[in-house]
């Protein structure tokens with residue numbers, strides 16, 4: 476591993492001041508340190524943000540929750556307000572990684588974890604994300620778990636977070652602070668689509684720190700769920716997942732939020748599916764039609780076309796369970 480400097484920060488101001496060119500924030504370290512050992516991440520300095528006062532979940536004045544960027548995944552999953560008001564988030568967190576990892580992993584770090592594309596994590600291989608212009612061997616090679624939506628000829632990587640899929644369905648906003656001041660970015664716009672610059676995962680600017688994630692009040696999020704398909708029953712990344720919240724009256728869908736995981740470079744908010752469902756009967760046939768409306772844009776490669784029927788069935792099964800239409 477490359478030698479690096481280490482600076483423990485105790486407040487946001489000193490963390491920002493220490494995060495100069497070549498430096499990176501260290502949260503739980505469960506992704507960053509692995510990538511440093513592999514030589515994929517080579518920071519000159521780590522600014523440890525674990526002592527920053529960003530570890531609380533608080534209620535926002537108009538309703539909703541503010542989740543500090545340093546809140547551990549296990550604490551967030553167990554939080555009574557999260558479990559009551561948006562079970563989809565608790566379920567997504569508990570579907571991720573292992574108990575030990577969730578005890579270290581943070582809200583900010585989980586959002587900013589890097590893709591699990593095998594070529595990205597192997598510095599002996601070409602990859603447009605770790606070496607721009609070197610090519611994308613995944614297109615012809617191992618792409619079984621790579622993107623079917625929003626990809627480009629330059630990169631078909633997927634974002635691996637479960638939590639981010641739930642946050643996308645919940646209309647979350649990421650609070651960011653940096654040298655140019657503070658701003659809020661909808662979580663659906665935090666991660667970029669790869670286009671011709673796949674080396675840029677997100678819209679974060681150099682030196683910017685995520686301080687919190689805000690969840691607006693969404694009354695029907697109490698009727699929400701996360702469903703994840705994976706190769707093993709635990710300790711495995713998603714090959715496809717769905718986060719859903721739904722409101723139905725007299726058998727008709729009055730409002731709905733849907734997001735898909737492991738299908739794109741970002742957690743994929745399924746706006747077309749939502750639009751297709753509003754005002755429609757809460758039936759399996761309509762749920763499948765809504766999924767089809769979203770998945771019409773899918774572009775599949777040799778080994779990942781299975782994701783289309785997988786997501787389709789996850790949407791139907793999740794909404795059927797939430798609306799009582801039989802799972």
Ligand SMILES: Cc1cc2nc3c(=O)[nH]c(=O)nc-3n(C[C@H](O)[C@H](O)[C@H](O)COP(=O)(O)OP(=O)(O)OC[C@H]3O[C@@H](n4cnc5c(N)ncnc54)[C@H](O)[C@@H]3O)c2cc1C
Nearest residue numbers: 502503504505506507571572581583584585587636637685
């Ligand atoms: C074996 C294994 C299995 C896993 N399985 C899953 C899974 O099934 N589902 C899933 O979702 N995840 C899974 N993970 C990933 C895990 O959830 C992430 O590694 C973890 O959430 C990252 O959080 P962290 O706090 O450790 O981030 P770190 O590793 O500390 O940081 C990750 C990145 O975020 C940046 N960063 C961190 N916090 C901030 C901040 N506040 N502001 C700006 N930048 C910041 C760091 O600089 C770094 O670039 C798995 C990981 C492992 C090792």
Ligand code: SF4
Nearest residue numbers: 592602611630631632
């Ligand atoms: S999919 Fe993206 S991360 Fe994977 S090899 Fe291609 S360019 Fe690299």
